[in-house]
Amino acid sequence: MSSSRNRILARVGVGLAAVPILLAAACAPGGSTSDSSGPSVKPSSKIATDPAKAGKVSLTVWDINTSGGANDAMVKLNQEFEKKYPNVKINRVSRTLNDTKTTLKLALSGDNPPDVVQANQGYPDMGAFVKAGLLTPLDQYNKVYKWDQKFPKQLLDLNKFSTNGKDWQTGSLYGVSQTGEIVGIYYNKKLMKQAGIAAPKTWADFEAALPKAKAKGLLPIQFGTSDKSPAIHLFGVVQANTAGKQAVRNLVTSKSGEWSDAGTTKAAETVQSWAKKGYLSPGFNGLSGDAASANFAKGQGVFRIDGTWRLAELEKAMGSDVGFMSPPPAKAGAPNVTQGGEGLAWAVTSKSKHPDVAAAYLNFITNAQADDVLAETGNLPAVAPPNYQPKAGTLTADIFSAWKKISENDGLVPYLDYTTPTFYDTLTSNLQQLLGGKQNVKQFTGNLDQDYDGFKSK
Amino acid sequence: MTTTTAVGAPKDAPTAKKKKSRDRSERAAYLYLIPAYVVFGFFLLYPLLHGVWISLYDWDGLTPATWVGIGNYTSAISDPMLLKAFSHSAVLIVFYAVIPILLALLLTGVMTHATKLKRLSFFRVVIFLPQVVASVVVATTWTAIYAPDGVLNKALSLVGLEAVTRPWLGDFAWALPAVGLIGTWVEIGLCLVLFLAGVSQIEPELYEAARLDGASAIREFFAVTLPGLRPQIAVAMTLTVVAGLKSFDLIFVATRGGPGTSTTVPGFEVYHRAFDLNQVGSACAVGILLTVVILIVTTLIQRIDPGERA
Numbered sequence: 001m002s003s004s005r006n007r008i009l010a011r012v013g014v015g016l017a018a019v020p021i022l023l024a025a026a027c028a029p030g031g032s033t034s035d036s037s038g039p040s041v042k043p044s045s046k047i048a049t050d051p052a053k054a055g056k057v058s059l060t061v062w063d064i065n066t067s068g069g070a071n072d073a074m075v076k077l078n079q080e081f082e083k084k085y086p087n088v089k090i091n092r093v094s095r096t097l098n099d100t101k102t103t104l105k106l107a108l109s110g111d112n113p114p115d116v117v118q119a120n121q122g123y124p125d126m127g128a129f130v131k132a133g134l135l136t137p138l139d140q141y142n143k144v145y146k147w148d149q150k151f152p153k154q155l156l157d158l159n160k161f162s163t164n165g166k167d168w169q170t171g172s173l174y175g176v177s178q179t180g181e182i183v184g185i186y187y188n189k190k191l192m193k194q195a196g197i198a199a200p201k202t203w204a205d206f207e208a209a210l211p212k213a214k215a216k217g218l219l220p221i222q223f224g225t226s227d228k229s230p231a232i233h234l235f236g237v238v239q240a241n242t243a244g245k246q247a248v249r250n251l252v253t254s255k256s257g258e259w260s261d262a263g264t265t266k267a268a269e270t271v272q273s274w275a276k277k278g279y280l281s282p283g284f285n286g287l288s289g290d291a292a293s294a295n296f297a298k299g300q301g302v303f304r305i306d307g308t309w310r311l312a313e314l315e316k317a318m319g320s321d322v323g324f325m326s327p328p329p330a331k332a333g334a335p336n337v338t339q340g341g342e343g344l345a346w347a348v349t350s351k352s353k354h355p356d357v358a359a360a361y362l363n364f365i366t367n368a369q370a371d372d373v374l375a376e377t378g379n380l381p382a383v384a385p386p387n388y389q390p391k392a393g394t395l396t397a398d399i400f401s402a403w404k405k406i407s408e409n410d411g412l413v414p415y416l417d418y419t420t421p422t423f424y425d426t427l428t429s430n431l432q433q434l435l436g437g438k439q440n441v442k443q444f445t446g447n448l449d450q451d452y453d454g455f456k457s458k
Numbered sequence: 459m460t461t462t463t464a465v466g467a468p469k470d471a472p473t474a475k476k477k478k479s480r481d482r483s484e485r486a487a488y489l490y491l492i493p494a495y496v497v498f499g500f501f502l503l504y505p506l507l508h509g510v511w512i513s514l515y516d517w518d519g520l521t522p523a524t525w526v527g528i529g530n531y532t533s534a535i536s537d538p539m540l541l542k543a544f545s546h547s548a549v550l551i552v553f554y555a556v557i558p559i560l561l562a563l564l565l566t567g568v569m570t571h572a573t574k575l576k577r578l579s580f581f582r583v584v585i586f587l588p589q590v591v592a593s594v595v596v597a598t599t600w601t602a603i604y605a606p607d608g609v610l611n612k613a614l615s616l617v618g619l620e621a622v623t624r625p626w627l628g629d630f631a632w633a634l635p636a637v638g639l640i641g642t643w644v645e646i647g648l649c650l651v652l653f654l655a656g657v658s659q660i661e662p663e664l665y666e667a668a669r670l671d672g673a674s675a676i677r678e679f680f681a682v683t684l685p686g687l688r689p690q691i692a693v694a695m696t697l698t699v700v701a702g703l704k705s706f707d708l709i710f711v712a713t714r715g716g717p718g719t720s721t722t723v724p725g726f727e728v729y730h731r732a733f734d735l736n737q738v739g740s741a742c743a744v745g746i747l748l749t750v751v752i753l754i755v756t757t758l759i760q761r762i763d764p765g766e767r768a
Contacts, residue, residue: 028523029512029738102733105519128736132520226628228714283606285717286628291605422735432717438630 030109030132044140048356051085057354059361060091060114062107064100064344069312069378073178076373077365084364088357097344101125108134108349115352116361118344119175121158122418123168126345130174131165136348137172141359147176147366152407155180155382158414159345168418169253175345176366178374180382180403182340182412183233184326186296186304186314191218195302199325201332203241206303207270210279213302220279222301224287229424231431232416234305236339237327239267240413245337248413254420254456259448268434268441275435285436307340308399312378315395324398326406335409336402339416342382375400382407420455423448506749513742519732523739530743540744543722544751546634547703550723553638554645554702559694561642562649566687567679570657570665582654585647593644597711600640601627604712627713633721640708645701649694656690657683695759703752724748 048054065074071094078090093114095103100118107113108129119126119135129135142148148156155177162171185206192199195216200206210220225231240248243263250256251264274280281287281301289306296304297317305327314322326336346365348358364370371381375388378396384404390396406412417424426448434444513530517523534540588596603609604626611623626636660682668678706725709715715722715730722730724744732741 028525029515029517030520030522109520124734124736128518128520132518134520226625226713226716228716281606283625283628286604286625286633287606288601425730425734429716429718432628433630436628436630436717438718 042140044143047140047144047359049144049360051088051357051360054087054354054357056087056089057357058089058091059116059354059357060093061116061361062093062095062100062104062114063118064095064097066094066096070179072377073374073379074365076377077370080373081361081364088361090361108132111351113349113351115349115354115358117347117349119347120344121168121341122415123165124421124424126159126174126347127161127165127168129165129347130161130163134350135174136350136352136355137163138174138176138348138359138362139172141362142173145359145363147173147363150366150383151176152383152410154410154412155342155407158341175347176362177342177345177382178366178370179343179379180340180407181308181342181380182326182338182403182406183237183305183307184324184338184399184402185237186306186310187323187325188296188299188302188318189321189323191299191302194218197302200328202328203330206328209302210274211277214277214279219281219301220303221274221281222292222296222304223280223284224289224292224295225284225428225432225435226286227288227290228428228432229417230289230292230306231428231435232424233307233339235267235271235427235431236413236416237305238270239264239416240337240339241327241330242266242270245411245413248416251452252414252416252419254452258445259452260442260445264448265441265445268444271431272434272437272441276437280435285432308380308403311380311395311399315378318395320393322395324395324402326402326411335411336406337411337413338406339414340406340412341415420451422451422455426451509742510746512739513746515739517739518736519738520736526739530740531747534740534743534747539719539722540724540727542719543724543727546721546723547705549634550638550641550705551699551702553635554641554705555695555698557642558645558649558698559691561646562653562694563684563687563691565650566653566657567675567683569654570679570683571675578654582651586651588644588647593707594711596640596644597708600643601712604636628717630717630720633713633717637708637712637721640712641702641705645698648697652690652694653687656687660686692759696756699755699759700752703755704748724751 051057061078063074065071074092074094078092082088082090097120101120104117104119104125105128108117109132113134119129126135138147156173157169159175159177160169160171160173161167187199191213195209195213195218197209197212198205200209213220221234223230223234225234236248243251243261243266247257247261247263251259275284281292281295284292287295292301293304293306293310293313295301297314299321308324311324327338329336346362348355348362352358366382368385371383371385372388374381375385375390380399380403384400390400416427420426430439430444430447433439434441439447512523514525514527515523516526516529605611606625606628610626614620614623624632627633629636664682664686665678668682673681704725705723706729709721709723709726710729713721715726725748728741728745728748730741731737731744
């Protein structure tokens, strides 16, 4: 703005209304990104796979692995990369997932974005970035590094998007993930013995164990959802078993079905009855997921439905008293199905000046050697490393084998909040109301359908 | 700037010197405002206008925006969620402004009789402390107090009130008042310190006269203390009502708008739309609406108080 206009503005002060129109005539927000030529895709024959020959390179990498084993793994992998390629300097910027959510968008759309970022799967993040042309399609790099041979298809698909950002799990590859994760059932071995509960082999066994624990004066399921997301895990595990994996996948990818279908309705009835019968922690709507996990570690609660990301925390606190299993199937011996996915996708930004080095870095932190590093630092690699054998009977062993079975037998259903851009909000707040007895099952499924149908009709 | 050169120009005719110099000193007075104005313009006015501009677009924060005019405003006003959020704000105002001011007035009335109290400044610091502590710390602490097995429920059980215990922040009816009470705790110190300072400015003769006339403590409060505190009450009201309207941090840390949507407020909606839902234009529209509401409310408060208008 010119200084003279500034002064007029200052004097008028109240003539605010006219200004936006003046500005609007100039350009619209986000206009500059549309001018960029978009991501460049070069043929795979021209890709330089040896960063040592790239000259002096500085690579800015944003990750979300701020704590514990996840941080240890990144520190180690980055050191090894710099040692192998002394000409490459890695500027690591590590922020929590929440902090990343608020800053990554601005950083990506700026003129000087990081080279490598971790993008969350699904429409709100990765889809939006792809739509804006901010990420480099990795298909050509995939041909060179053969990621499709390493990762099971269902894992790789989670990091794919159509280039317009509209269709998920199909189209171009935009990232690779390091770690895997599933939601399953942690159990307290001591309390199970005390209540005389045998390891449930079927879903019906598990449901029968709950009143048994309750009758012994024990809390059946340690659960808290004041921070909203834990309810998705509870509901998702139940729904995967009452509706079946195909129905859930169709719902989340907007292919077919309704949230008021029989399977999902049954899941809603089940979790609401658990809440009513006192199978869940009292006051769960005012208890955070972290606090509930800490309670479970202290020996409160026979079961806890949570993700494999609690591995390090619970193993440290409970030692050999804690075990982990995939949610048992409807029929004994049938393959397990549960909610899960993989860690955030490592992606290359479209404005990176060194896409080849960035892609080589992606390959370096996800190859077999990196998997060993991840396993040793208490993480669950997306593909179980053949050389690493956790000690039998430990929580790590339980989790590694559960993940292996699920990921190899196509047993994953996606997180439900991927369904629409607003679904996280719709699902969590309605689940709090369903569990809290504020609404009935019909209202609950109706509200989910409303969000879902609104998105589909767009 | 042109004003600068005019003031600095020394070629004045001697006859008009007197008038000029008065003009000059008046203009010079404006000069002193420039630093403050530049800061205000750069950090407040420009971002505000920028927000207004963005609010007229449908924008996800990344791809080019499309012009929707007042579309974001009309859909915001007709959004029942947002109306709910504003109604929650109204409840919060009771807890952030009305209760703290009433309680602080009561305490002030009592404390004016504690003239022999030494180290009053020490007590002021203690009472003011909640204002100094970072709000995230306040919210985290209170979340622990309100937890299902937190201090509050334990204390209630100890005195035989198990029936009353509940997950305060997870209870659909109680979550909002529970968050509001944190606000009361924070704001009461501010009000009390303001009022105590105000009382010290009231002429002691007025109290003397009241006592000579045989006024009771209550009569004295309404005849002398309360009218004398009008300006402070207006300031306290403005600050606390604004704090109640724009509350975000307590909600964000304590409940995230839950359970369900029972504690969502406009400030939280702005964050939520911009960063969770990628609706930057709509978020700006809500922010601007909130600004307008705050402007109207504060203007009304200034009007109510005659002391401030004088």
